[in-house]
Amino acid sequence: MGRETCWKNSPTERFLSCLKREWLISICFIKPETAIADIHAYIGYYNTQRIHVKIFDMTPIEFEKGLS
Template identity: 60%
Template sequence: MAVVIDLYSRRIVGWHLDKQMETALASRALMMAVNLRTSPKGLLHHSDRGSQYASHTYQALLKQYGMVCSMSCNGNCWDNAPTERFFSSLKRKWLTGNFYPKREDAIADVRAYIAYYNSRRIHTTLGDVAPIEFEKCA
């Protein structure tokens, strides 16, 4: 799974789930974000150093949309703390113990979590409101 998080509001603005973490997966998540948001030229796009993010294809997408690439140092998970926190919360509080007979069931459950995360899950960094509420007030 790949996600794109707006760090200002902590809102998940792009995501995609697939069997393997490949460039196409990350690119689909980025395209969802691009279609949801109008990003200004020079927008800082931060990721880890995964091969899917460092690929020529992904880097070309960033350049096409005027985004500036920023990558963590090797082994530095602190730079990706909001993303790591999202995945931790998804796994520990939502998916633990769940069994999905079909892939579509898993995707539907992740979609439900993202809807919850964006609209109802409060964030202390946002003054104890959910990301969508924070954006409305900004």
């Protein structure tokens, strides 16, 4: 088994950074269900509405559709 590259975690780390910086600023959740629902809402926003400069000002969904 070879060494793993640090780039494999890069997309996940970037997403979690955005989640913390843009969505979860000073939010305190009382119930885990509320936190899960809110994070699911952010994932939907991130993939379908949030514009990404690195992928030519498109959302991830738009970019993926363009590749097929």
